[in-house]
Amino acid sequence: MDIIGTLLWPLKWAVELVLVGWHQLFTLLGMAPAAGITWVLSIVGLVLIVRAALIPLFVRQIKSQRKMMEIAPELRKVQEKYRGKKDQLSREAMSRETMALYKKHGTTPVSSCLPLLVQMPIFFALFSVLNDVSRHAVAGIGGVGLLTPELTQEFYDARLFDVASMHVNLVTAWTQPDGQVTVIILLVLVVLMIASQFFTQLQIISKNLSPEAKTGQAYQMQKIMLYILPLAFIFSGVFFPLGVVIYWFVSNLWTMVQQFVVIREMPTPGSDAAKAREERLARKGKAIDAQGKVVPIEKYQAEQQRLVEEAERARAATPKRQQPVGKQRAKKQATKNGRPAGETGTARTS
Known part of the structure; x- marks a missing residue:
């Protein structure tokens, strides 16, 4: 072995x-x-x-x-910091800072x-x-x-539809009895396998990415892979036995349904799918609070009003900052107010 x-x-x-x-x-x-x-x-x-x-x-x-x-925004800052620097030290520093970000956020x-x-x-x-x-x-x-x-x-x-064996692929199918029918079955399944893989990735890129994510290099790579992966599966699918093609196709169906549920119920914040979910909830009289929970829209509005009032009270309670005033300006202010310059402080309240 x-x-x-x-x-x-x-x-x-x-x-x-x-x-x-x-x-x-x-x-x-x-x-x-x-x-x-x-x-x-x-x-x-x-x-x-x-x-x-x-x-x-x-x-x-x-x-x-x-x-x-x-x-993603922090990663872009690191990339901008070292943009155009090709020396070894800069590359190592960029790698260290990137890995530090990954470690910090787990x-x-x-x-x-x-x-x-x-x-x-x-x-x-x-x-x-x-x-x-x-x-x-x-x-x-x-x-x-x-x-x-x-x-x-x-x-x-065992034969699928009493024709296609589980262990044959497109290369060996021609040598089997009723090989043309087996080839047709395999071709249909390979096409369905590739189509399901493509659709699964397409719904992620088109619906479940925030505007910020669509501006990075990772998004461009995803778009490229969206079209490259089907080509790879076309080549490899020729050598996959029928049983493997069935396994991969059914697994893709699971992934497709799973992604549909996630995109619909747990979309990425800021994405088109998230906006669509908010609209669906609004039609039902519900909204998403700060913790990501679905609550009645009355409760959401009351919470938003409470936060606004707390922010206003916090601003009102903030002490005014004393700004320094130069001696010449202090003299002018004292003269304008009809007081001797010596009786005026060197700071003003704003």
Whole structure:
């Protein structure tokens, strides 16, 4: 076993455990064990388990993205400070100040990518399991865990719509019986996979960014990646087995729905989505208070009035500052008031 195989072994074992568990459940419900739809639903079940486990990381991702937006003005100040300076010392100083900002606010750019980074090893483990199915079925052996030789053979023989095998990709589909139909199925799923990925990123860029975030370099990079990533998936999708394409497409659907809920209910302050949410709440007679809670609009207005009154009282209670007055000006003021200059102080109240 190579190094990559050794590193993926625990994840492959976990992937097989989840796949076999869902397969047994659907079989108990009366579905055919060797049917393609049974194994497709097992892959969908794997997506549900993985994405549900990643919800805490997703919440952390949202918080990290908010913090990154909060410190965006400070980051721009650091960048402006060292703009045009190409020497090594300036670059190191800029890096230190940037990292200090990240540490102070408890965030890093990597934090916003955690769900994707954690999911990638599982994705590769599933890819490896599906690739092993063909070899193991021919050799009459099972997987690394609960995927027994019998289940491996069932998985190998399973056909989606009684045509497309779970382990074939666009390259090998041409050599399969009814290969043209399999190619069409794979092409449709790859297109849907890419479209869902594109739409998910598009709704973030178009609706959930504040005006300040749309002026930085990170926004420009997001716009570029919006169009580059689909090209990368077109290339890689050619080599993805059908089971992996199904996994990635269903995972994208989860992400798309998840982002829709977040953008609708927890939008970035100042974004178009936040304004739309405020308008929806206003129509219902509600508003968002300073703590971000939804309250009746009467309570919100009363709180705003209270804050205004407190600010006015604070200004009224602030003692007037004594401004220094020069000797010549003091003499002029004393003469104007009909008093000797010596009886006039050297400061005036403003």
